[in-house]
Amino acid sequence: MQHDKVLILDFGSQYTQLIARRVRELNIYSEIHPFNKPPKNVDDYKAVILSGSPMSVRSEDAFHPDLSEIRGKKPMLAVCYGAQYLAHFSGGEVAESNTREYGRANLSFVEDNEAFLEGIQVGSQVWMSHSDTIKQLPENGKLLASTHDVQNAAYKIEGETTYAIQFHPEVYHSTDGKQLLENFLVNIANVNPDWTPNAFVQETVDDLQAKLGGDKVVLGLSGGVDSSVAAMLLHKAIGKNLYCIFVNNGLLRKNEFTDVLEQYKGMGLNVKGVDASARFLDALAGLSDPELKRKAIGKTFIEVFDDEAHLIQDVKWLAQGTIYPDVIESVSATGGPSATIKSHHNVGGLPDYMKLQIVEPLRALFKDEVRRVGASMDMDKDLLGRHPFPGPGLAIRILGDITAEKVQILQDVDAVFINGLRESGLYDKVWQAGAILLPVNSVGVMGDERTYEKCVALRAVESTDGMTADWVNLPYEFLQKTSNDIINKVKGVNRVVYDISSKPPATIEWE
Numbered sequence: 488m489q490h491d492k493v494l495i496l497d498f499g500s501q502y503t504q505l506i507a508r509r510v511r512e513l514n515i516y517s518e519i520h521p522f523n524k525p526p527k528n529v530d531d532y533k534a535v536i537l538s539g540s541p542m543s544v545r546s547e548d549a550f551h552p553d554l555s556e557i558r559g560k561k562p563m564l565a566v567c568y569g570a571q572y573l574a575h576f577s578g579g580e581v582a583e584s585n586t587r588e589y590g591r592a593n594l595s596f597v598e599d600n601e602a603f604l605e606g607i608q609v610g611s612q613v614w615m616s617h618s619d620t621i622k623q624l625p626e627n628g629k630l631l632a633s634t635h636d637v638q639n640a641a642y643k644i645e646g647e648t649t650y651a652i653q654f655h656p657e658v659y660h661s662t663d664g665k666q667l668l669e670n671f672l673v674n675i676a677n678v679n680p681d682w683t684p685n686a687f688v689q690e691t692v693d694d695l696q697a698k699l700g701g702d703k704v705v706l707g708l709s710g711g712v713d714s715s716v717a718a719m720l721l722h723k724a725i726g727k728n729l730y731c732i733f734v735n736n737g738l739l740r741k742n743e744f745t746d747v748l749e750q751y752k753g754m755g756l757n758v759k760g761v762d763a764s765a766r767f768l769d770a771l772a773g774l775s776d777p778e779l780k781r782k783a784i785g786k787t788f789i790e791v792f793d794d795e796a797h798l799i800q801d802v803k804w805l806a807q808g809t810i811y812p813d814v815i816e817s818v819s820a821t822g823g824p825s826a827t828i829k830s831h832h833n834v835g836g837l838p839d840y841m842k843l844q845i846v847e848p849l850r851a852l853f854k855d856e857v858r859r860v861g862a863s864m865d866m867d868k869d870l871l872g873r874h875p876f877p878g879p880g881l882a883i884r885i886l887g888d889i890t891a892e893k894v895q896i897l898q899d900v901d902a903v904f905i906n907g908l909r910e911s912g913l914y915d916k917v918w919q920a921g922a923i924l925l926p927v928n929s930v931g932v933m934g935d936e937r938t939y940e941k942c943v944a945l946r947a948v949e950s951t952d953g954m955t956a957d958w959v960n961l962p963y964e965f966l967q968k969t970s971n972d973i974i975n976k977v978k979g980v981n982r983v984v985y986d987i988s989s990k991p992p993a994t995i996e997w998e
């Protein structure tokens with residue numbers, strides 16, 4: 488069954504992903520594409536949303552895409568930069584505003600009897616983030632809403648299904664933002680909201696069957712949520728032709744290799760555990776630059792999968808649990824308007840010699856959507872509730888070069904922390920937690936003796952998708968006990984600190 492699709496053209500706003508999420512929360516499928524690389528078949532999309540941007544429409548190099556295939560031809564919603572763009576290049580006027588407007592505002596005027604604003608009243612809170620302001624509406628523009636400081640907070644173009652808003656409906660703080668998106672997508676653009684987890688499973692299984700036929704597929708299984716859900720979908724589609732490989736890269740958590748293999752036994756999957764720890768440690772020897780470490784790990788993963796594929800023989804496909812943020816975070820590498828922050832080991836593509844095609848059934852989903860899909864297949868709650876754990880594992884939590892000894896210290900520290908969270912009932916309240924081994928020794932005193940040992944940082948964050956995150960206010964008593972336990976139980980560590988940085992500006996992992 489075909490679903491209606493919504494196209495989001497990204498001008499580099501940090502909120503673009505949130506637009507996609509909000510739209511999908513309405514059970515409507517949406518895709519983000521860089522404004523300068525729109526999909527070939529714009530006709531496949533039922534409506535288009537233009538994102539905000541760090542750019543000013545007044546600057547000489549302002550992003551200035553050709554919208555002639557879209558504007559007036561299909562429903563379009565322009566947000567922030569998008570709204571300024573429509574005004575600036577179509578007979579209106581955009582100027583620098585006297586005061587930069589960030590944060591909370593309330594609608595002070597709302598046009599009556601307007602389908603776009605149905606259910607939205609004067610007083611509704613909206614979130615602003617702009618320094619330019621629309622002084623004059625474009626040709627045929629009709630004012631729809633204002634705030635105290637922003638006269639042209641929303642407008643439409645008469646004779647088109649084109650709507651524009653200065654504020655951001657995609658952020659939670661715009662309290663009626665979701666309603667506004669629903670008004671636009673469902674009532675104005677007539678998009679059918681039928682994209683649900685159950686529909687996703689059924690369609691994905693059908694698609695996989697059609698695509699893979701009787702081919703053999705290898706899947707990198709990590710014990711994490713994404714690859715496990717991907718494995719279940721593939722298992723439903725092709726059964727015994729799915730060969731799951733769980734690699735011990737020597738950078739997993741304490742006892743994780745055996746525990747995870749045990750856990751998969753009940754799921755009916757064909758899983759092989761491959762211990763390649765020595766190979767990974769060799770590849771990492773002497774490397775301390777984060778990107779070089781990530782690349783070495785990515786390369787070694789590929790080599791291990793390649794060897795395994797040869798052992799199985801006639802394998803045609805490599806399946807991965809890649810999800811949407813992995814894809815989007817790497818988009819700049821393919822020419823998008825945002826910046827590359829980290830090279831994710833699973834998005835780089837495969838070397839030519841492998842001759843395997845890639846299949847990534849979760850490529851379009853966000854993490855919470857993956858969890859919902861897993862739940863709709865009755866997968867184990869504990870598995871679905873697992874904190875994310877990065878493919879490069881502890882290597883990106885040991886700052887500097889990696890040695891077997893450092894890995895062991897960090898495994899022990901991590902185990903004390905994570906078990907402590909579980910025992911205190913805090914594990915499920917935290918989105919992700921882990922420990923970081925710092926390349927710092929500090930002086931301590933233990934049993935009247937001087938020590939000069941390692942310092943570890945603990946990190947626990949709340950998030951919905953890993954794109955933004957805030958540190959968790961863990962109870963002092965918990966931190967106190969954990970710190971004691973770590974220093975008493977783990978030899979070589981004499982100091983524990985807690986990371987209180989949000990993302991942005993920090994990232995979740997330290998490398």
Ligand SMILES: Nc1ncnc2c1ncn2[C@@H]1O[C@H](COP(=O)(O)OP(=O)(O)OP(=O)(O)O)[C@@H](O)[C@H]1O
Binds near residue numbers: 733807
């Ligand atoms: N130890 C591993 N063995 C085999 N494949 C792995 C391993 N670690 C990572 N991968 C592959 O890399 C992909 C990306 O890892 P990532 O950590 O983003 O996802 P995940 O482990 O499936 O889920 P989660 O984000 O919940 O940890 C995985 O889906 C999997 O295909």
Ligand SMILES: O=c1[nH]c(=O)c2[nH+]cn([C@@H]3O[C@H](COP(=O)(O)O)[C@@H](O)[C@H]3O)c2[nH]1
Binds near residue numbers: 919990995997
């Ligand atoms: O599979 C992965 N391969 C990677 O290379 C990778 N780097 C970061 N992460 C995870 O992504 C989320 C966001 O992490 P950052 O804030 O550190 O970018 C967090 O959940 C991280 O654990 C990775 N996962």
Ligand SMILES: NC(=O)CC[C@H](N)C(=O)O
Binds near residue numbers: 541567620
């Ligand atoms: N969030 C945005 O799209 C901002 C648009 C533009 N850069 C401004 O500051 O006004």
Ligand SMILES: [Mg+2]
Binds near residue numbers: 709711877878
């Ligand atoms: Mg993982």
